[in-house]
Amino acid sequence: MPLRTPGEHSCNDCITAQEADSHTSLNLANYSPMVENLKEKLISQAQEVSRLRSELGGTDLEKLRDRLTVENERLRQELRRCEAELQGLRAQPAVAAAAAPCPGCEHSQESAQLRDKLSQLQLEVAENKGVLSELNLEVQQKTDRLAEVELRLKDCLAEKAQEEERLSRRLRDSHETIASLRAQSPPVKYVIKTVEVESPKTRQALSESQARNQHLQEQVAMQRQVLKEMEQQLQSSHQLTTQLRAQIAMYEAELERAHGQMLEEMQSLEEDKNRAIEEAFARAQVEMKAVHENLAGVRTNLLTLQPALRTLTNDYNGLKRQVRGFPLLLQEALRSVKAEIGQAIEEVNSNNQELLRKYRRELQLRKKCHNELVRLKGNIRVIARVRPVTKEDGEGPEATNAVTFDPDDDSIIHLLHKGKPVSFELDKVFSPWASQQDVFQEVQALVTSCIDGFNVCIFAYGQTGAGKTYTMEGTPENPGINQRALQLLFSEVQEKASDWEYNITVSAAEIYNEVLRDLLGKEPQEKLEIRLCPDGSGQLYVPGLTEFRVQSVDDINKVFEFGHTNRTTEFTNLNEHSSRSHALLIVTVRGTDCSTGLRTTGKLNLVDLAGSERVGKSGAEGSRLREAQHINKSLSALGDVIAALRSRQGHVPFRNSKLTYLLQDSLSGDSKTLMVVQVSPVEKNTSETLYSLKFAERVRSVELGPGARRTELGSWSSQEHLEWEPACQAPQPSARAHSAPGSGTTSRAGSIRRKLQPSGKSRPLPV
Ligand code: ADP
Numbered sequence: 001m002p003l004r005t006p007g008e009h010s011c012n013d014c015i016t017a018q019e020a021d022s023h024t025s026l027n028l029a030n031y032s033p034m035v036e037n038l039k040e041k042l043i044s045q046a047q048e049v050s051r052l053r054s055e056l057g058g059t060d061l062e063k064l065r066d067r068l069t070v071e072n073e074r075l076r077q078e079l080r081r082c083e084a085e086l087q088g089l090r091a092q093p094a095v096a097a098a099a100a101p102c103p104g105c106e107h108s109q110e111s112a113q114l115r116d117k118l119s120q121l122q123l124e125v126a127e128n129k130g131v132l133s134e135l136n137l138e139v140q141q142k143t144d145r146l147a148e149v150e151l152r153l154k155d156c157l158a159e160k161a162q163e164e165e166r167l168s169r170r171l172r173d174s175h176e177t178i179a180s181l182r183a184q185s186p187p188v189k190y191v192i193k194t195v196e197v198e199s200p201k202t203r204q205a206l207s208e209s210q211a212r213n214q215h216l217q218e219q220v221a222m223q224r225q226v227l228k229e230m231e232q233q234l235q236s237s238h239q240l241t242t243q244l245r246a247q248i249a250m251y252e253a254e255l256e257r258a259h260g261q262m263l264e265e266m267q268s269l270e271e272d273k274n275r276a277i278e279e280a281f282a283r284a285q286v287e288m289k290a291v292h293e294n295l296a297g298v299r300t301n302l303l304t305l306q307p308a309l310r311t312l313t314n315d316y317n318g319l320k321r322q323v324r325g326f327p328l329l330l331q332e333a334l335r336s337v338k339a340e341i342g343q344a345i346e347e348v349n350s351n352n353q354e355l356l357r358k359y360r361r362e363l364q365l366r367k368k369c370h371n372e373l374v375r376l377k378g379n380i381r382v383i384a385r386v387r388p389v390t391k392e393d394g395e396g397p398e399a400t401n402a403v404t405f406d407p408d409d410d411s412i413i414h415l416l417h418k419g420k421p422v423s424f425e426l427d428k429v430f431s432p433w434a435s436q437q438d439v440f441q442e443v444q445a446l447v448t449s450c451i452d453g454f455n456v457c458i459f460a461y462g463q464t465g466a467g468k469t470y471t472m473e474g475t476p477e478n479p480g481i482n483q484r485a486l487q488l489l490f491s492e493v494q495e496k497a498s499d500w501e502y503n504i505t506v507s508a509a510e511i512y513n514e515v516l517r518d519l520l521g522k523e524p525q526e527k528l529e530i531r532l533c534p535d536g537s538g539q540l541y542v543p544g545l546t547e548f549r550v551q552s553v554d555d556i557n558k559v560f561e562f563g564h565t566n567r568t569t570e571f572t573n574l575n576e577h578s579s580r581s582h583a584l585l586i587v588t589v590r591g592t593d594c595s596t597g598l599r600t601t602g603k604l605n606l607v608d609l610a611g612s613e614r615v616g617k618s619g620a621e622g623s624r625l626r627e628a629q630h631i632n633k634s635l636s637a638l639g640d641v642i643a644a645l646r647s648r649q650g651h652v653p654f655r656n657s658k659l660t661y662l663l664q665d666s667l668s669g670d671s672k673t674l675m676v677v678q679v680s681p682v683e684k685n686t687s688e689t690l691y692s693l694k695f696a697e698r699v700r701s702v703e704l705g706p707g708a709r710r711t712e713l714g715s716w717s718s719q720e721h722l723e724w725e726p727a728c729q730a731p732q733p734s735a736r737a738h739s740a741p742g743s744g745t746t747s748r749a750g751s752i753r754r755k756l757q758p759s760g761k762s763r764p765l766p767v
Pocket residue numbers: 386387388390432462463464465466467468469470471579678
């Protein structure tokens with residue numbers, strides 16, 4: 001080989017170096033694609049690993065686990081629900097048994113519902129099973145893929161190891177080549193030098209390769225670590241999967257068991273249901289039989305009803321036809337009915353007229369009969385009323401009862417006087433138990449005769465405390481004759497109101513010490529006089545005596561109240577005074593017959609006489625004596641008048657007392673008199689009782705003339721000649737006089753009662 005200058009050599013060397021370099025660079029150029037290739041492979045493997053990891057890594061498994069957990073939870077809930085339903089189903093047969101017999105349809109509905117539920121549950125179980133098998137399949141697939149990936153990973157790792165092996169071998173070769181190149185001879189020194197000049201580059205590349213190799217190895221180690229971790233995770237996932245599988249198997253077993261229980265329950269329920277259905281069926285059959293029987297009955301009824309319906313329809317059609325003609329018929333019927341009614345009304349009217357005539361005739365007859373009755377009873381009637389024993393009678397032997405009655409004869413009274421029994425016969429005797437109404441019943445006829453124009457006197461006679469005021473006035477709660485008489489007059493007058501016009505007036509007077517006073521006047525102390533009418537009618541009247549027209553019971557009560565007030569204010573000791581004076585209530589009833597113009601006047605004199613007890617001459621003096629004398633005088637005069645009437649004497653001494661003079665009209669002739677002799681039943685009063693009863697008996701035996709009405713059309717009755725005072729004084733007109741004397745003709749001085757007066761003219765008030 002030629003020696004070359006360094007430059008030349010250099011050139012040669014350079015070529016050699018260039019060659020060597022080109023050789024080295026060739027070697028490196030050969031390595032670098034391999035390294036690149038390896039790098040790429042490593043990257044792709046890493047990507048593959050990460051892909052696999054993302055695909056099969058912990059996240060997927062976790063997801064799977066979560067899904068399984070959720071599924072588990074759902075299954076658990078399902079199981080719980082199944083258990084609850086099972087319990088419900090278990091409880092239901094008992095309820096069903098208790099509620100038996102349940103209606104068939106309800107039971108079957110329930111069992112159908114249960115069946116639906118069961119099928120639902122079975123479906124759900126099947127679904128769950130399907131899901132489970134799907135999940136199992138999925139897990140299986142995942143496990144397979146995992147195994148596959150593991151295999152691939154192993155392959156990759158093996159490949160990588162081979163590659164590494166190859167690379168390290170090449171590296172070793174490279175090192176060896178480098179070492180052999182270094183170990184070449186000095187001529188080669190230059191080359192070596194050159195090589196040495198050039199080797200740092202190679203060395204740098206080598207070191208870079210080594211570093212890269214190192215880095216790759218580190219990465220491989222890391223990947224290995226990661227792979228290991230993944231393997232561990234996979235293992236734990238496997239474990240979890242097995243656990244979950246075991247749980248699923250357990251749940252399945254539980255589900256199977258529940259299903260079995262449910263099936264059993266279902267079976268028992270089915271049996272119950274079948275039994276119930278059978279029972280219901282049997283019942284239904286029985287009912288059906290009954291219904292069939294009913295149906296048969298109804299059918300037969302229907303068959304029988306059909307002809308009836310046909311006849312009814314026929315009737316209905318007939319009626320319809322009739323109804324069509326009904327308005328005409330109705331009109332005709334109405335016309336005829338109207339005509340009939342008109343005729344009937346006419347007939348009724350004529351009948352009414354006839355009846356009215358008959359009624360009037362009957363009325364007249366009744367009056368006649370009534371008068372006849374009164375006449376038969378006697379114009380002077382005497383009754384006794386025994387009052388009950390009161391507290392005021394005291395106690396002891398003096399207060400013992402001395403009066404007895406005949407149980408068979410109510411007109412007999414027995415008195416035990418000084419140990420001797422004395423009997424009296426009167427028109428009637430009222431025992432202490434007789435009521436105010438009982439007594440009034442007896443005087444009722446007299447009161448009504450007053451409406452017919454008769455004068456009536458009712459006296460209460462007896463010693464003080466024997467019950468005179470009680471009988472005449474009574475108490476507000478239990479009124480006596482006075483109020484009852486007026487009430488009766490009102491009702492009678494009202495009854496006759498269609499034919500008669502009546503005017504009832506009331507006066508109240510008192511006679512004390514032979515002085516007449518007006519109890520309804522403004523000045524009750526004023527003395528009143530009894531006078532003859534100036535018209536020459538022979539009638540008496542009291543100028544200034546107040547007359548109140550009364551139209552109702554209220555009016556009467558006001559009059560009584562007013563009279564009482566006058567008496568109370570005038571006398572300090574009213575009780576004492578009232579027993580020493582005669583109290584008179586004079587009721588005048590004036591009537592006019594609307595159709596005939598007939599006028600009647602009747603007077604009802606209700607007299608509460610002064611006490612009849614005799615006052616011992618020695619014991620009394622002064623005013624007391626004077627009082628007693630006056631009372632004796634007036635009561636004797638009353639007795640004398642009645643005695644004269646009885647014995648039909650020509651002279652009747654009416655004028656011997658104010659009382660008899662005032663009542664002259666009402667005592668004489670056709671007048672009617674009732675004397676109620678009041679009797680005290682106690683022992684201490686027996687002598688006075690004896691005296692009173694004797695007086696009563698004497699009065700009773702007197703007979704007045706036959707009854708005749710004081711009417712304008714009345715007839716004369718001259719059976720008796722009564723005393724008449726011809727002296728006629730002119731009347732003294734008083735400012736308070738309510739009744740002015742009228743005109744009239746005196747036909748006979750001796751008679752003051754039977755006057756025929758012209759109708760429509762005013763007449764004086766008779767007193
Ligand atoms: P007179 O008026 O005769 O003096 P009274 O009428 O004042 O007697 O009666 C005296 C007492 O006896 C009164 O307390 C009265 O209430 C009572 N009395 C009288 N008669 C009866 C009777 N029939 N029933 C009940 N009490 C009577």
